[in-house]
Amino acid sequence: MKASAPFRFSKTRLAAMAAALACAALAAPAQAQSKYPSRPISLVVxxxxxxxxxxxARLVAQAMQDDLGQSVVVENRPGAAGNLGASAVALANPDGYTLFMATVSSHAIxxxxxxxxxxxxxxSFEHVALVARYPLLMAATPNSGIKTPEEALTFLRNNPSGAFYSSAGVGSAGHLSGELFKLMGKVSMTHVAYKGGGPAMMGAMSGEVSVMFDPIPAMLxxxxxxxxTAIAVTxxxxxxxxxxxxxxxxxxxxxxxxxxxxxxxxPAKTAPEILQRLRASVARAxxxxxxxxxxxxxGAQVSFLPGEQFRVFNQAEISRWGEVIRNAKISVQ
Structure with missing residues (x-):
């Protein structure tokens, strides 16, 4: 029985196969990217x-995961008024699977x-979208007897060395609100920085501090x-x-x-198509x-600003808070 002749490819067939393989290689990343997200996303707070x-973050994450078809897991990394979490995300792989909930503190103060x-x-970041804006609340434990802004000022003037106020941390919006209150009211009180609004509220409710400042949503x-006791909004x-x-x-x-x-x-250098997918998801959420x-x-206001509009807004906020910090002579001790 004769051995079959070896199978030979013509030069034309080889060229066609090489071209097909090259096209497949080029299409692979695009196809993989089109499947984003294919695994859970981490939203760092x-x-x-x-x-x-x-x-x-948890409210928006739930709505986004319903839209994206993948879990959006909130990960808390407290410290330095948001700086620790922001740094971790800035150094993360820019693949769209690690995001950060930026705030006025982390990104302007x-x-x-x-x-x-x-x-x-x-x-260090690509701006996906602004989500919401909200005022802060000045509050105190009911046992303090402080119910109005005037009563707060009177109490602080009568207790210049024994008054304390809490916030979510040094450089938080609550911290800046307290310093402005001191500056404009010409009173004295010592800042107590907690690692988040939740612990700061516990300090106020227990009477460890005289008053506190924090955004309205968590305090309601x-x-x-x-x-x-709600004293005033900021x-x-x-x-x-x-x-x-x-x-x-x-x-x-x-x-x-x-x-x-x-x-x-x-993170900076995240692919435009991924950013666009995320922006669309935030808008729908x-x-x-x-x-x-x-x-x-x-008491929060939905404030959707996508991409470049959010970046321009952020830039204006950096300038605004820089002026406030200089005028109030605020620094990290």
Missing amino acids: GYAAGGSTDKL NPWLYPKSGVDPLK PQVKAGKL SNLRSPALPDVPSLNEQALPGFDVTSWAGIVA LDTPRVKATLQAD
Whole structure:
């Protein structure tokens, strides 16, 4: 029996196969990227669980995972007013699977207080989208007897060395609000920095501090339960969530206006198509009835700003808070 002749490829066939393999190789990354996300996404929060940023992140993460078809897991990395979490995300693989819930603290205040952190809010991240804005609340334990801004000022003037206030950490919006309150009210009180809004609230409810400042969303349940007394909101107007609570601007401190914000960012050099997928998901999440109703009830304002618009907003906030910090002579001790 004769052996069969060896099978030979013509030069034309070999060239065609080489071209097909090259096309397949080029198509592979695009095909893999088109499947994003193919595994769970981590949304890092730079504060302890239980605070306003954590609450907002979990609300948006749930809606996003319903849209993306993958889990969006909130990971708390508290410390340095959000700097620890921000640094970790800035150094993460820019593949869209590690995101950060940026805040006014981490991305507008910290650059002035921690200039050597190695994290640049504009260069170290890609801006996915701004999510929400909300005023802060000045509150105290009911046992303090402080119910109004005027009573708070009187108490502080009568206790110049024994008054303390808590916030989510050094450089947080609550910290800046307290320093502005001291500056404009010409009073003295010592800042006690906690690792998040949740622990700061515990300090206020237990009477460890005289008053506290933190965004409204996380504090509302404690106010409604009678565990905290709402004294005033920090925005220039009252909050729909607490219509009977005055603003510091209208009572005691004209011109006082502090509003916090939060948005999602990704490590620098994240692919544009991934960023676009995330922006679309954030937009759909913020448009769901549950998210809109929850934010409204919490006194937060849905504030979707995608990509470049969010970056420009962030840049303006850096300039604004730099001026406040210089005028108030705030520094990290």
